[in-house]
Each structure stands twice: as structure tokens, then as C-alpha cells.
Amino acid sequence: MTASTPLTSLPSDRGGAPAAGTVLQGVPVVAGVQYGPVIRPGRLPALDDLAAAPELDEQDRPAEAARFTTAANVVATRLRDRAAHATGAASEVLAATATLAQDRAWLQAAEKLINAGTPAARAVVAAVDQFVDLFTQLGGLMAERVTDLRDIRDRVIAELSGLPEPGVPQPDVPSVLLAEDLAPADTAGLDPSLVIALATTLGGPTSHTAIIARQLGLPCVVAVAGLDTVGAATMVLVDGTRGTVTVSPDPVVASEAVADAKHAAELAAGWTGPGATADGHAVAVLANVQDGAAARSARETPAEGIGLFRTELCFLNRDTEPSIDEQAQIYGEVLEAFSGHKVVIRTLDAGSDKPLKFAGHPQEANPALGVRGIRIAEGNPGLLERQLDAIAAAADNTGNAPWVMAPMIATADEAKRFAAQVRLRGLTPGVMIEVPSAALLADRILEHVDFLSIGTNDLAQYTMAADRMSADLATLTDPWQPAVLALVAMTVRAGAAVGKPVGVCGEAAADPLLACVLAGLGVTSLSAAAAAVTGVGAKLSQVTLQQCHEAADAVLGTASAADARAAAMAALT
Ligand code: PEP
Ligand code: MG
Numbered sequence: 397m398t399a400s401t402p403l404t405s406l407p408s409d410r411g412g413a414p415a416a417g418t419v420l421q422g423v424p425v426v427a428g429v430q431y432g433p434v435i436r437p438g439r440l441p442a443l444d445d446l447a448a449a450p451e452l453d454e455q456d457r458p459a460e461a462a463r464f465t466t467a468a469n470v471v472a473t474r475l476r477d478r479a480a481h482a483t484g485a486a487s488e489v490l491a492a493t494a495t496l497a498q499d500r501a502w503l504q505a506a507e508k509l510i511n512a513g514t515p516a517a518r519a520v521v522a523a524v525d526q527f528v529d530l531f532t533q534l535g536g537l538m539a540e541r542v543t544d545l546r547d548i549r550d551r552v553i554a555e556l557s558g559l560p561e562p563g564v565p566q567p568d569v570p571s572v573l574l575a576e577d578l579a580p581a582d583t584a585g586l587d588p589s590l591v592i593a594l595a596t597t598l599g600g601p602t603s604h605t606a607i608i609a610r611q612l613g614l615p616c617v618v619a620v621a622g623l624d625t626v627g628a629a630t631m632v633l634v635d636g637t638r639g640t641v642t643v644s645p646d647p648v649v650a651s652e653a654v655a656d657a658k659h660a661a662e663l664a665a666g667w668t669g670p671g672a673t674a675d676g677h678a679v680a681v682l683a684n685v686q687d688g689a690a691a692r693s694a695r696e697t698p699a700e701g702i703g704l705f706r707t708e709l710c711f712l713n714r715d716t717e718p719s720i721d722e723q724a725q726i727y728g729e730v731l732e733a734f735s736g737h738k739v740v741i742r743t744l745d746a747g748s749d750k751p752l753k754f755a756g757h758p759q760e761a762n763p764a765l766g767v768r769g770i771r772i773a774e775g776n777p778g779l780l781e782r783q784l785d786a787i788a789a790a791a792d793n794t795g796n797a798p799w800v801m802a803p804m805i806a807t808a809d810e811a812k813r814f815a816a817q818v819r820l821r822g823l824t825p826g827v828m829i830e831v832p833s834a835a836l837l838a839d840r841i842l843e844h845v846d847f848l849s850i851g852t853n854d855l856a857q858y859t860m861a862a863d864r865m866s867a868d869l870a871t872l873t874d875p876w877q878p879a880v881l882a883l884v885a886m887t888v889r890a891g892a893a894v895g896k897p898v899g900v901c902g903e904a905a906a907d908p909l910l911a912c913v914l915a916g917l918g919v920t921s922l923s924a925a926a927a928a929v930t931g932v933g934a935k936l937s938q939v940t941l942q943q944c945h946e947a948a949d950a951v952l953g954t955a956s957a958a959d960a961r962a963a964a965m966a967a968l969t
Contacts, residue, residue, distance in 0.1 A: 413625050416644035422620030423870045424639030425606040427931055429657035430593035430615050431633045431650040434626060435571045437582060438562045449515040461507055464516040467555035472497040485611045497548045502527050517553045524549040537749045539865060543577050572632050574623055583608035593634035595641045597623045610927055617641060619870035664934035669698030671933050677941040679915045681933040682923035684901060688729025694926040698933055701738030703923020704901035705730050708744045708752060717754040723786030731796040739796060743783055745769050745803035749865060769804020788821040801826040801849055806833045808840040815844040830854035835883035838890035848891055852902030856880045875904035876957035885952060888918040899923060908935030913951055913964050916944030939968050
């Protein structure tokens, strides 16, 4: 999306509607199949109408500025109220949007324009556009906030214009929500009994839409090309496993697809672990967590342990480095939640889309290719050592000794230095394989460490030279890309040759079908968001190791992500 994206995209803007049976391809985010009529979010008056409003006379400007302040406050208060009534990720997303609605920088930019004679609605558009440009240039997490900013803009304009809040209409029958992009405030308030699936033209697998869809368990596909031409009330079949939206499908075929998916979900719900194929080949199914609370809720699932504890996520809001004691207490919570079970702690993966204030990141043109992950240790003497000391203390306090791995390893030397520091503290060292150079030299890295964990999110980003945050490039960062899977295969072979475990902890492990392919490639563990654990374990329990091998062989012979998916589907269903 560019900063010049219009405020509205009215149905009349759309080209001809696709023919019945057209299958639109996107990126699958949440598995499940649903069929229903389309609803689309409400629209505001076109930007052109706002541009036509005359300049303000001098004496009217203070009142207009006051009207703007009131409207912005009303919007922020409503968002905060909704945050208070929501739970989990939905509540956090709404609270973050409310905070952004009251951000002094954009409010002041709008006030300045009003005081210079611009009518409030037009000033809101111009002020938000300035920040959209800025956030887009900054990229990463900041670029992800662009959708939030536009949402705030639309809400404030609706308030100023005396219109109902823009957003998702309340349907009378269970419906499928299609949109260009969904504002967090829209998705967070969804009633899953009435909105049964989501699909968007924009958005990536890590967008807010995706996060909320996962929490609500709504089948979801993002980055769907051609979706804008599908109008309200059209019947569509959303397949969150294949990543497709079928326009006006045969109703009987569509209903059968929904019933089949429901049956598969029921089977999945009955799965209690441990992870193994139907013929008993063990593959540990683990959970990814970011703090003690997440670990405790992961403990409620059949997850056999923690395959990735993203420690940097504990400290995103911290200005100063937490003390060793404080860190030890936080890590200890996760170790305690999985007492007697495997826990893999990752050292700080700061930088790029996850900057930490206390890591002193340099200004960089390309932060994803800059000083991030293990590279921050170089410029921050003692930071890694103190974290390892804290992990060792947490191990002592809880009696659960974790495995410890470093992010963003690119060379065998980095692995060697890291491993020495971890062993010094009596812990088990490993590294993440997220950079193609590390996959290519996995055998030499394994001379120093005891295990590998493949981060397919970054491995896809760096293999395909495509920003994982970019919605436009979501088909390139798809972990089904055969080039990414070839590097996974290479890494797994290196582990097998020396009898050391190789797991996968990127989003690839959360996709039940791909998880079976990974098992066929030989990975020894799969670590995914807690919500994905049951689906992954259940699918694995329904296929044989032979089927997994066949699927793995088949995907390695394909030349596109779509072909890889189709080949795996043929071998595994
Ligand atoms: C990955 O890159 O796949 C990974 C698990 O790390 P993160 O998503 O935290 O970068
Ligand atoms: Mg990563």
C-alpha cells in the first residue's frame, strides 16, 4: 500500500466481478474452511468530497480546533472502552490503537493545519498522510502501524462528519468478511458466531488481522489478489488451509468442503499428544512463547515443551536493561510452567522489527540486514553474558536446565563463540538457522553446538530477499517456497549425519500440512504458537512416516510454493 491509497475504495471502483467458480489465491493464515455471503466494512465519504470543503475564516478556526480535539478524544475513549471489554491480543491491539489516537505528534500536526485555515476533516487526512509516509519509510513494525493510523483517521472523520463509526456491519446471518485491509479495532471486536471467516487483499501472515484471526480461531487468508472485485452478498468459500477464496462455488461442493474441515477439526480437538505419526515415528510438538503467562497457557495444550522462548519480547517497552535478578525471575516463570520438560530459550533477538531501547541500535538503512540478533552482542559488552548468567540462575532456581540458542547466526565462528559461553554455564548450546549461510554450512556449525532450530520466518525472508513484513511480497516469503524447503532439507541432513536434533520453530511449523512435510524431511521437533499445537499434532497423527517422506520428496521437486502445497496435499490427504 502506498501513502496515496484513497480513503475509500467504493464498490463502484471495482472491476468486473469474477466468474462463478473463480479461485483467488492468497496466503493462508488460519486453517479451516467456511462458506457464506460476503460482508464488507462500512465506507466514508470519498476524499475528493472532503477536499472540496472551503478554507476556514480566521474567527472560525479555534472552534474547529476544539471540535477536532473533542472528536479525537471521543474516538480514543471508545477504543479504550472496547479494550477494557476485550481480552488477550484483542484487548492489547485496541489499547495500542487508542494510544496512537492520542499521540501528540499527529494531533499537533492536524491542529497546526486547522489553525492555518484547513477544515478539520481535511487536516486529519493531511496530518495522517504525513505520518503514513514516515512510518512507511521506517518500515518493519512502524509500517505495520499504518493500518492503525488510517483506522484512526477514518474514525475521527466519521465523528467530525456526524456519521456512524466506520467498521464491520453486524450481519444477520453468519458471513465472510472481505476487506482491502482490516483495522485492528475492527477485527478485535468481531463476533465469531456471525463473522465466520476473513480474507484481505493486503496484510501479511504477521499482520494484526492475522493475529486476531488466530486468537478467534477464524479461518483467514491474507494478500488475496483480485479480492476487491468480489462484492457484498456474493457467496464465497474461504479455505484457510489452502489459502484460497472461491467465488460463487457450487453450493453442494462448498458445503461438503465445510463439513470435511469440521470433521478434521473435531478429530484434532481429540488429540492429546505426544507428537508422533500414525505409525509411531516421534516428532516432538512444542510451543512458542514470549513470557510466563504464555507458557502457563501453553501448558494447557498437549505441547510437550517450549521450542522457542522469544526473550526480547519481554523487554520491548524497557528503556534500560533489566537486572540479572529480574531476568532470572522472568525466565524462571517459563521454566517452572514446563517443569520437567524441554524448554529452549533464545537469547535476545533485538533489532530490525524488534528494537530494544537498551541495546543501543545504530541508525541503519537496512535494519533487517543490520545489527540484529547475535550481532548486538558485539557492540554491547556484557549484554549477552548477563543474559546467560540470568538464564543459568533461573535454571538453578527452578531445577529445570534449558537449552539455549542464539538468533541470526551467520557463521560457524559465531556459533563457536556462543557455544563456549553457554557451556561455561553448564547449559546446552544451540543456534537458530535463519540465514542461508548458516543452512549451507550447518555441518560446520554443528561441530560446535548440540542442536539446531530452523527459523523459517527469517530463513524465507533472507532466502527470497523479501521483507517478511511486506504484504506485497507475501507470496515470496511463503515458507512453502521450494528454495526455503531445500535449505531446511540441507540443515536437517547435516543434523542427522551427526545425530544431533534439528527442530523448526518458525511459522512453518504451525501449518499442519507443512509440519508433516517437515517431519518427512527429518526434523525432530516442531514448535508453533500454542493455538496451533493441537492442529499440528493431530494432522501428524493421521499420516504415516512413509506419507511424510513422499510429501517431502515431492515438494523438493517442485518449482513454486503453490505446486509444493499441491504435491504435499496429494501425498498427505
Ligand atoms: C523465525 O525467524 O522463524 C523465528 C522463529 O524467529 P522470529 O520470528 O522471532 O524472528
Ligand atoms: Mg527470526
